[in-house]
Amino acid sequence: MIELDSLVKRFLHKDKEARETWKTAVDGLSLSVGEGEIFGLLGPNGAGKTTTIRMLTFQTAPTEGRIFYDGKELSEHERELKQLIGVVPQHVNFDQDLTVGENLELHARLHHMGKEERRQRIAELLQYVELDSVVNDRVRRLSGGMKRRLLIVRALIHRPRILFLDEPTVALDPQVRRRIWELVRRMAREQVTVFLTTHYIEEAEALCDRVAIMNKGKLISLGAPLELCRKLGAYAVEWDGSGGREYRFFRERKEASGFAAMFDGQEKVQVRRTNLEDVFIELTGRKEGI
């Protein structure tokens, strides 16, 4: 469904001496995503996740490389392929002068939907996310969680086949986050391909069929969350070491327990299953979101 072939994005920026130099935000990214898959792009801040999504959603052109949807190259079939995608941006970017209903109406009109279809689809989606009561309110009056749900609704109005979500649950409380996850899962069940970026490891583990981990613009690991954990070692031992919390990974629980038994009880030793956060820290050297 989605194919990225050696994608590169360079920006002009000013270095410490205020000289203009090229900065590589995405460096030779190649991957493919299947239909109906929930695919997560993980990475610390500045890894190149948002730039990748911006290239995939026509907001910035790649410096090098190609992108294909359904085998068609983006730059050659722009208007046709724009109809296929729905985008949930990281920031709330509604038109502040319009009401909730007018914002959705504008989106539907921009996607060439007929009057009756627009009316039905907007009513149906607003009801689904329980926002039908605020249809005539200005967007700025809504809570953060409502705005996030509304962003997803807007992206879904024209029935896209690919849904891009850039940090969809950032700064939301756990209840709202779980409602959004349920919405995303429902989309995938309806064969919508979901491509999301997140720096919440828990979110990637809960939602994604496969994840790609990026660091400094490069792809450093790709696979199903469980598969990535197994590669590192299915079991983790963590303890209080001289430099803070330390970790070691083992294939078998027996090996992990044997290693843990060597401590004298002062180090708060814990044996547990390896999770995606361990993979992330091992590969990027950073805690999530740092």
Place this chain on the structure above:
Amino acid sequence: MLWDAWTVFWRDWVVLKRRMTKFILSRMVAPILYLVAFGWGLGRSIDAGSGSYLDFLVPGILALNSMNISFNSIIPVHAERIYHKSLEEYIIAPICPQAFIVGKVLASVLRGLISSAIILVLAVLFGAKFTVTPLFLAVLVLNCIIFSEIGFWAAMLIDTYEEMGQVNTYVLLPMSFLCGTFFSTQALPDALRWFIEILPLTHTSSLLRSIGSTGEGEMASVLVLLFYAVLCFFLGNRAFLRLRR
């Protein structure tokens, strides 16, 4: 293309409709002040040749007001790009980029024309005499198009609110006073006059004045305005497309 331009225009129309009363009332303040201060006040002591100074002044006020309103009506697109990021909605949408520009420009032209209509009514109430012909209206529309396109171009190029304000200070304000609006450009020193006579607002003022009094205008000036309209559309379009670089 037409449907997309209409959609973009529709958005601005929804907002304008909601604020129509406020818009009309606020647009009456500046013209009334100009007409009172320069038409009734100063104007009584100014010799404007054959007609009154008020008759001379009204086309100038129309030109400068339609310029200011059209320019400032399109400026919110700057905040949509830099602060609210709502411009992304149009960039991602399957619409022709030029349709976006056309829709935005048309909405600003509408505001410029409503504002001009208010001035025409006020001018009649103040006792000014002028003729409104289809060519007179066409020149007003062209003026609105040019300055909304310049506003769009600036909004796509400039990154801060402060710099946007400077366009008003360094470009629009001097033009408001020097381009044959309050006095003839013949009163200016030669070097400055030549420069001022290249600018679009000078052509609009002079056309509106001659059409308003005699019913006829210089076709060369109409062609200059058409040239500016095409050039500014091209510049705005290029700046808009560059956002995706």
